[in-house]
Amino acid sequence: MTVLRSLLLFALAALAEIGGAWLIWQGWREHRGLWWIAAGVLALGAYGFVATFQPDPNFGRILAAYGGVFVAGSLAWAMVVDRFRPDRWDLLGAAICLVGVAVIMYAPRGNG
Template identity: 90%
Template sequence: MTVVRSLLLFALAALAEIGGAWLVWQGWREHRGLWWIAAGVLALGAYGFVATFQPDPHFGRILAAYGGVFVAGSLVWGIVMDGFRPDRWDLAGAALCLLGVAVIMYAPRG
């Protein structure tokens, strides 16, 4: 159950961080206005709290692993929200990052 909880927290963190960054991007680059930017800043702040609920107590490990989740999640966000079509190298890179997440977070430790 701990691994499932951790994976759900990583997904929630990705939603908050990537979504927040996208909202800021939309507000500023696409001229949607300050409300979009403000919503993005709130989402990015929420991301900072989500990581604290991970079961592992090591900040460096959590953030290092989350980096891989961020890479893969960003590609998924681009597909869903912006019509981005990753090529095989994007997908291979994301798979390598997710493999890194698994090793960093879930490898047996003595």
């Protein structure tokens, strides 16, 4: 159950961070206005809190692992929202990142 909770928190963090950045991009680059930018800033602020709910107590480990989730999540967001079509190298890179997440976060650890 701890792994499932951790994975859900990573997904929520990715949604908040990627969505927040996308909202700011839309507000500024696509000229949608300050409300989009403000919503993006709020989403990015929410992202900052999500990691604090991870069961692992090590900030560095969580942030390092989240980097892999961010890479894969960014491609997934682009596919769904922006209709981006990743090539096989994008997909391979994302898969490698997710393997890294699994190793960093969920590998069995001893006492030393």
